[in-house]
Amino acid sequence: MINIKIDNKEIKVAPGTTVLDAAKSVGIKIPTLCYLHLHDFDITNKPAGCRICVVEVKGRRNLAPACATDCFEGMEVNTHNIRVLNSRKTVLELILSDHPTDCLICPKSGSCELQTLAQDMGIRQIEYQGEQSHYKEDTSPAIIRDVDKCIMCRRCEMMCNDVQTVGVLSAVNRGFMSVVAPAFEMNLDHSTCTYCGQCVAVCPTGALTEVDHTNQVIRALADPSKTVIVQTAPAVRVALGEEFGMDAGSIVTGKMVTALRQLGFDYVFDTDFAADLTILEEGTELLDRITRHLKGDKTVKLPILTSCCPGWVNFFEHQFPEMNDIPSTARSPQQMFGAIAKTYFAEKLGIKRENLVVVSIMPCLAKKYECQRDEFETNGNPDVDFAVSTRELAHLIKQANIDFNILPDEDFDRPMGESTGAAVIFGTTGGVIEAAARTAYEIFTGKNLEKVDFKQLRGMEWIRHAEVDFDGTPIRIGIAHGLGNARKLLQDIKDGKSDFHAIEIMACPGGCIGGGGQPLHHGDTSILMSRQKALYTEDTHKTLRKSHENPYIQQLYADFLGKPMSEKAHHLLHTHYFDKSKPAEISE
Amino acid sequence: MANIKINEQKVQQIEAICKKFNNEKGELINVLHQTQSLVGYLPAEVQEIIAKNLNCSVAHVYGVVTFYSFFTMIPKGEFPISICMGTACYVRGAEKVLDEFKRILNVPVGQTTPDGKFSLSCLRCVGACGLAPVVMVGEKVYGRVSPDGVKDIIKEYK
DSSP states (O other), X not given: OEEEEETTEEEEEOTTOBHHHHHHHTTXXXXXXXXXXXXXXXXXXXXXXXXXXXXXXXXXXXXXXXXXXXXXXXXXXXXXXXXXXXXXXXXXXXXXXXXXOOGGGOTTTTXXXXXXXXXXXXXXXXXXXXXXXXXXXXXXXXXXXXXXXXXXXXXXXXXXXXXSOOOOOEEESOGGGOEEESGGGOOGGGTTOOOXXXXXXXXXXXTEEEOOOHHHHHHHHHOTTOEEEEEEOGGGTTTGGGGGTOOTTOOOHHHHHHHHHHHTOSEEEEHHHHHHHHHHHHHHHHHHHHHHHHTTOTTOOOSEEOOOOHHHHHHHHHHOGGGTTSBOOBOOHHXXXXXXXXXXXXXXXXXXXXXEEEEEEESOSHHHXXXXXXXXXXXXXXXXXXEEEHHHHHHHHHHTTOOGGGOOOOOOOTTTTOOOHHHHGGGSTTHHHHHHHHHHHHHHHOSOOSOOXXXXXXXXXXXEEEEEEETTEEEEEEEEESHHHHHHHXXXXXXXXXXXXXXXXXXXXXXXXXXXXXXXXXXXXXXXXXXXXXXXXXXXXXXXXXXXXXXXXXXXXXXXXXXXXXXHHHHHHBOOOXXXXXXXXXXX | OOOOOSOHHHHHHHHHHHHHTTTXXXXXXXXXXXXXXXHSSOOHHHHXXXXXXXXXXHXXXXXXXXXXXXXXXXXXXXXXXXXXXXXXXXXXXXXXXXXXXXXXXXXXXXXXXXXXXXXXXXXXXXXXXXGOSOEEETTEEEOSOOGGGHHHHHHHHO
16 A cells, blocks of 8 residues: 555555546545446546646646546645646636537537536636637437547547457547547448447537437327327336436336327337247247257257347447348347337228337437338338437426426336336346246246346356256356447357356447447446446346246237247238448548 | 459559568558559559558558648649748749649649649758759759749640
8 A cells, every 4th residue: 555645634455546536535536527427337538638637746846637537656746736727727727718618509518528527617708719620410320420529538439449349439630629539520320330339428518419310209199190109118217216316226117108198199018028029029039040950950050149229239230240140130129119000000090101209218329220220111111110328208298398207106008018027137147038038938848937036147247157047957158238349249249159048138338228229327337336226126027027927918919920930920020131241331 | 342343463562562561550651552552543443452461450551541632643744843831832832833834734632633633732842952942843853933934844844
């Protein structure tokens, strides 16, 4: 341990501790901007570029960035003397001098870290007036880049390259013109962007935001000729409350349903219903492949990979197209829901699919892109019309003057609102494969599964592996979250080094609970841990915890689909993948 | 991405350069340097070949190419003209010389004339400060250049 003094407080810290962390341990909160530390994932961004965290170190000529300066024996630090305060203020004013001041109408207003900093530091005027840098705005199906608002913290670059290994974003150009952009400054939709939205999740300003579909939803709700139905993804119910000041991990399923009904949706349904359906299709496919493999069929492709996550689907279509035949062909729950809604449910209501509007509430930005894919439409009418994020739903609720916190709890409508505990845990890493295991076990062994909790599949480590005992037959399962970790497992398969039967992959750290459309965590990963815990709690509160026990799913098969993997199920619930390794031409 | 327009032999030469540096990501600048002297410039497809061989993202390669003013994505002209903007040349009127080149050739700095004949760039000191202001055309050095002398230099290459 070494002895240091920060603002006259004497403390002992371990060697290698930064001034920032040392200060934090004694309740001194040095402001930061570019710095980002995701504790539970061991991800750190500290380019020491913004210089907001500068402190004075006795004996050192210039001020030191606290985030990137290690403590040394006898170090004396002052975090708020007049020299430090003046410098910090100047730094912030210089950043603001090249930043638009349209805060009132900025999509990030209220949750912008730069705005908060300007407030905390009492900036009332920007002394430095001069040229501002301007770039073209880039709108993709899911993400908007408004680069004029970029402060070059490079958090997005770190997420895109180091965590996700997608490699779309990089700092380009030099000096005043430097900016984070895709290669050749092409638009995102020409790049290999997966729309995972992790860049949006960490952007401190309004430079990266989601495409907002709330107005289209409001217009659909106001149209008397349309029947508007909504589905809500599992991870939304454990995060939405945060937007209304509740603690992380608050379960607001009942309030959310009430709010959606008050917003005017004709039927409030649950993506969890479609998650149960996914388990029957994906689980059957999994069992089919494993059974054939165990019988010695050499043509069968193993491991089977889950296909619920649209960011992940984009990733392997771009980066590993030669392995397009390994993932399950099952569509994601969002798309299964849309396909069933616009056929089975529209028929039940006796209306044309064009007059049924399907809205989904998603923790995800890639879902916005997914529902616009050509293969998910019939005669130009999409299965899912609009995908809005958890954050957008919060805005909708606020606009409709609904006092969310005092709402009573209501339940989803039937038939597509019924779900099991297995579906709820789809929202966290490890959840999809656990849900699949619950159903696959019973079908494979013909026995009743007493203990439904597969604890060995749970957790937050990047890559996990576990064995599940199918009554004497060990099934080897791999789990990865974060696309960089998915890449490692994929590379193993490519190199013939993988002996898993099944692998679950989710693009975002933590799974959907950490999706790009969720309330912003501002670097506090304990929020994700709380959301994960809440999903498992919600699971235990359900009477039914195995997807195949969902009576409305059983009815759907009896009345409409026949059996899992039937021809009709194939047509409506399965998909195929494309080779997208050759991106679009760059327009010169 | 952009269809490969450069010929197969050049592609192999670029790959050989990458290999010479063990396809090391950290050698990117050296690889770009040698590739530019081979091809003359670094068009998009060349950057893609390099990214693939060094196993890094194209965005990263583009980031480095756009950071250093030495690297260019625009093909140099048949006769590349460089005006020294070092301190000595600058104080002796290099900017006026540059303005005259820009006026006559009708291209900004960093660009090439539409006929591909001349490209215009600035550089920092060629070590001939005694001859300031200095202009280079290809490898040939012109000293004590005045704005009036610019048209004569261009005439030599017409």
